[in-house]
Amino acid sequence: MRWNINRFFNPENRFWAFMERVTDICVLSFFWFLFSIPVVTAGAATTALFQYTLRLTADEEGYVWKTFREGFKKNFGQATILWIGAVLVGAFLVF
Numbered sequence: 001m002r003w004n005i006n007r008f009f010n011p012e013n014r015f016w017a018f019m020e021r022v023t024d025i026c027v028l029s030f031f032w033f034l035f036s037i038p039v040v041t042a043g044a045a046t047t048a049l050f051q052y053t054l055r056l057t058a059d060e061e062g063y064v065w066k067t068f069r070e071g072f073k074k075n076f077g078q079a080t081i082l083w084i085g086a087v088l089v090g091a092f093l094v095f
Contacts, residue, residue: 021056027064028052035072043083048072 010016028049035045048071055061 024056024061024064028068031065031068039087040080040084041076043079043086044072044076046083047075047079051075 032045032049035048036042048068051071052061052064052067055067061067
């Protein structure tokens with residue numbers, strides 16, 4: 001069997017599709033870390049991360065930044081309130 005170099009560099013190759021997903025997850029992890037630095041926004045960042053991964057498993061994902069930003073903005077209020085509540089309950093249980 002001859003090895004075809006053109007098949008290897010085809011962007012629709014399974015290897016490159018896998019590498020694209022790995023890269024998307026790495027970028028997504030960076031965005032999550034960046035947006036979680038102010039601890040108050042960690043809930044919204046986690047919600048945006050989870051929303052993107054759900055789209056990733058359903059093959060509906062778009063651009064990482066656009067999807068993450070939309071999920072962050074859409075769920076910011078509700079996720080922040082729930083996150084602050086979870087932090088307060090966790091602090092209460094620790095003390």
